[in-house]
Amino acid sequence: MRWAGGTTGVLADKEYILAFVSASPSLKEHEDGMSLDAPQEKLSYGLASLTKDSSMINKPPITLHHGDIPSDLVFGDSVAIDTESMGLNPLRDRLCVVQLSSGDGTAHLVQFAKGAYDAPNLKKMLRDPSITKLFHFARADLAMIACYLGVMPEPAYCTKVASLLARTFCDRHGLKDLCRDLLGFELAKEQQTSDWGAATLTPEQQSYAASDVLYLHKLREKLDAMLVREKRDHLARAAFAFLPTRAALDLAGWENVDIFAHKPSR
Numbered sequence: 001m002r003w004a005g006g007t008t009g010v011l012a013d014k015e016y017i018l019a020f021v022s023a024s025p026s027l028k029e030h031e032d033g034m035s036l037d038a039p040q041e042k043l044s045y046g047l048a049s050l051t052k053d054s055s056m057i058n059k060p061p062i063t064l065h066h067g068d069i070p071s072d073l074v075f076g077d078s079v080a081i082d083t084e085s086m087g088l089n090p091l092r093d094r095l096c097v098v099q100l101s102s103g104d105g106t107a108h109l110v111q112f113a114k115g116a117y118d119a120p121n122l123k124k125m126l127r128d129p130s131i132t133k134l135f136h137f138a139r140a141d142l143a144m145i146a147c148y149l150g151v152m153p154e155p156a157y158c159t160k161v162a163s164l165l166a167r168t169f170c171d172r173h174g175l176k177d178l179c180r181d182l183l184g185f186e187l188a189k190e191q192q193t194s195d196w197g198a199a200t201l202t203p204e205q206q207s208y209a210a211s212d213v214l215y216l217h218k219l220r221e222k223l224d225a226m227l228v229r230e231k232r233d234h235l236a237r238a239a240f241a242f243l244p245t246r247a248a249l250d251l252a253g254w255e256n257v258d259i260f261a262h263k264p265s266r
Helices: 014-022 120-126 138-149 159-166 175-183 203-211 216-229 233-254
Strands: 040-044 061-066 078-085 095-101 107-111 132-135 156-158
Touching: 061 203, 078 138, 078 216, 095 138, 095 203, 107 203, 120 138, 132 138, 132 216, 138 156, 138 233, 156 159, 156 233, 159 175, 159 216, 159 233, 175 216, 216 233
Parallel strands: 061 107, 078 132, 132 156
Antiparallel strands: 040 061, 078 095, 095 107
8 A cells, every 4th residue: 555645535434334344244244236357458568667677577467446446356265456546544535546466467557536436346346355455555455445445355365464473583564675575676666746636547557556566476476485484374363363453443543553452552
């Protein structure tokens, strides 16, 4: 997830958040109505955000959708997800883009107009328990998605959490670090603080957004092998299972409080 400063957005669905926190592990169902195929643009070009040639990063096709994904779009049993928004605070800064990849070298971007978050097809996929959702820093993306789409994606996998558990020999756990250390190429971040709320996304923005999801499947393979080797995979599974609750706590006001500490900060 990458943020840029901007105007305020819609507020969170507090009823949904409180229901999640206080009620149940099973989330509130939302009536999304009929599935509608969203308009889309297809763009193909090399990723401007990559700075080293590699056979796995050569000219991935990027498809831009407006408001939702098509009803017949299939991602298989796992999908890499990232979000772009107008700021750090989901209660203030609106969701602008959701990026998706099945790990096959293609990326789908869903751009949202301000206040238009119906997206029945996307929501159906996000709540499908048979599809694992891969994130880097899942805590932030889950909170943003729950806040604006009213869905908590589960089950979730986080490459940042996996790296923190598996790669205790270093303190570099950003996506750029993982791509360099585990996959052997550099990701550039020129568009990290661009205006994601703009009506039209530039090719550079789209390339940057795609780069945040194209490699999560490969990173998961590498990190899973390390977790198994170090016998920490059970800890990772438990941490991943807690991520939706951690995101819900963030939205409900406990974002800066360690509730497990002996003397939690206030």
